[in-house]
Amino acid sequence: MRFAFIAAGLLALASPAMSATINYKSFSAGAYNTAVGGFSNAVVEDFESFSEGNVANGFTTSVGTFSTLGGTGTGGTVSGADFANDGSKLAVRDGNVYGRRSTTSALSGNSGDNMFLDSNDTYGIRWDVSLGGNLFDRLVLTLSDATDVGATMRISVGGAVLNLNGLANGNRQIIAIDFGAAVSSASIFFGNYSNGKYRLNDGFSIDDIAVNEVPLPASALLLLAGLGGMTALRRRKG
Numbered sequence: 001m002r003f004a005f006i007a008a009g010l011l012a013l014a015s016p017a018m019s020a021t022i023n024y025k026s027f028s029a030g031a032y033n034t035a036v037g038g039f040s041n042a043v044v045e046d047f048e049s050f051s052e053g054n055v056a057n058g059f060t061t062s063v064g065t066f067s068t069l070g071g072t073g074t075g076g077t078v079s080g081a082d083f084a085n086d087g088s089k090l091a092v093r094d095g096n097v098y099g100r101r102s103t104t105s106a107l108s109g110n111s112g113d114n115m116f117l118d119s120n121d122t123y124g125i126r127w128d129v130s131l132g133g134n135l136f137d138r139l140v141l142t143l144s145d146a147t148d149v150g151a152t153m154r155i156s157v158g159g160a161v162l163n164l165n166g167l168a169n170g171n172r173q174i175i176a177i178d179f180g181a182a183v184s185s186a187s188i189f190f191g192n193y194s195n196g197k198y199r200l201n202d203g204f205s206i207d208d209i210a211v212n213e214v215p216l217p218a219s220a221l222l223l224l225a226g227l228g229g230m231t232a233l234r235r236r237k238g
Contacts, residue, residue, distance in 0.1 A: 019180035022162040027172035035140045039212040046104045047115040054089040064130040073121020075201040093118040099145040099170035100205040116207040123198040124191035135182040141209040143173045151192035151202035182214045
């Protein structure tokens with residue numbers, strides 16, 4: 001048990017309190033490729049492996065889980081869906097949904113790559129980033145059609161906040177987050193607000209997520225290896 005506590009402590013040392021920064025710029029394939037070009041090992045989620053339809057809170061992907069921030073959307077995105085949709089959940093969508101659309105085809109050159117994760121006119125999206133316990137230090141994603149119906153979008157993680165407003169219908173942005181250090185988890189919020197309160201029916205989508213996975217520091221790996229050796233020795237003596 002003592003060794004388990006020490007190992008947990010090492011992981012905590014490898015994931016210090018974050019000091020994140022959030023930046024954005026208009027989307028283009030070139031700008032996106034530049035943004036992820038410095039990643040040493042990108043874990044990518046483009047939602048192309050999922051089918052269209054609502055997804056429950058805790059929707060699991062290769063880069064963590066997604067949940068709605070609440071509220072029940074009632075816009076055309078909900079009422080005009082080609083699947084049963086009561087507006088209370090997030091949804092994986094395809095095609096062009098009131099200005100929301102995938103950015104994957106622009107990156108891959110394949111017009112059939114058209115899936116994305118839609119806020120579905122709810123208050124917004126919570127993303128609990130995880131690579132199964134592995135560390136990461138940066139990420140990039142695309143954000144489409146945000147704030148075109150009057151809401152302000154607040155993107156927040158840790159103490160970092162970015163506010164977006166007044167963007168045009170169908171706008172596409174690249175969101176880049178740097179955590180300032182390697183971390184093993186993070187919760188990112190994409191929330192729509194108006195007059196300081198959550199706002200419905202200003203939907204948006206996210207897509208083409210790339211999270212930069214980083215190895216444990218060499219010192220931590222050596223210590224973990226040493227702990228493993230000590231555990232094996234202890235078992236032999238027992």
